[in-house]
């Protein structure tokens with residue numbers, strides 16, 4: 001398995017992978033081709049793909065707000081799960097974010113997603129019971 005930075009050329013494969021994995025995403029908002037193109041050009045080192053031969057089997061998207069690094073949209077094709085693919089993607093993105101100077105790396109996980117919670121706990125992440133996620137949005141699609 002190889003891990004490589006992704007460009008907008010992989011957009012259709014990324015969407016297909018998120019669909020296969022059942023990962024919710026925002027095709028008319030921040031995950032549209034246009035928005036993703038801007039993001040991938042701005043931070044070409046932060047969206048990584050795991051490849052088996054030429055097939056994209058896993059994806060992880062990092063963001064760096066200058067204070068913290070964030071992990072977003074992590075997914076692995078169902079037929080390749082439980083082989084350590086997500087763990088390797090997390091590790092690779094952590095390395096890149098640390099090189100950028102980020103000392104805190106975090107992620108948001110929905111409360112029902114036990115698999116993802118287990119994955120991040122195993123990767124050394126602490127779950128904060130005392131923090132609520134609040135947001136203000138222009139609409140459900142963004």
Ligand SMILES: CC(C)(COP(=O)(O)OP(=O)(O)OC[C@H]1O[C@@H](n2cnc3c(N)ncnc32)[C@H](O)[C@@H]1OP(=O)(O)O)[C@@H](O)C(=O)NCCC(=O)NCCS
Nearest residue numbers: 021023074075076081082083084085086087115116118119
């Ligand atoms: C969550 C997801 C990315 C995990 O990918 P993966 O490549 O299978 O994860 P790994 O093989 O690196 O698993 C590492 C650890 O996570 C935990 N884990 C992963 N899948 C699990 C499962 N189905 N049940 C229980 N624990 C699981 C285990 O502790 C596992 O270690 P182990 O295999 O030694 O027991 C993948 O299942 C997925 O794409 N799910 C749908 C999308 C999603 O929910 N993404 C996360 C959004 S926050």
